[in-house]
Amino acid sequence: MKVDYLFSRNKKIGSKIISWASGLLIKDLEKVPSHVAILLDEHLVMESTLTTGVRAVPYSYWKKIN
Secondary structure (H helix, E strand, O other): OOEEEEEEOOOOHHHHHHHHHHOOOOOOHHHOOOEEEEEEOOOEEEEEEOOOEEEEEEHHHHHHHO
16 A cells, blocks of 8 residues: 655635744745645545544545645
């Protein structure tokens, strides 16, 4: 099984706050991710969200929202 790590951010307020707090020493906050997920076999993403907890979603869906 192939495992990759995905680093992302989106336009939701939680993502913006996490990126801001994580990147206080970095000038370009657009480069600071707020989220890490695991990609399994280039198909299934395992992630944790505030509203759903841990979930598994297809990579094609995940790319649309991150």
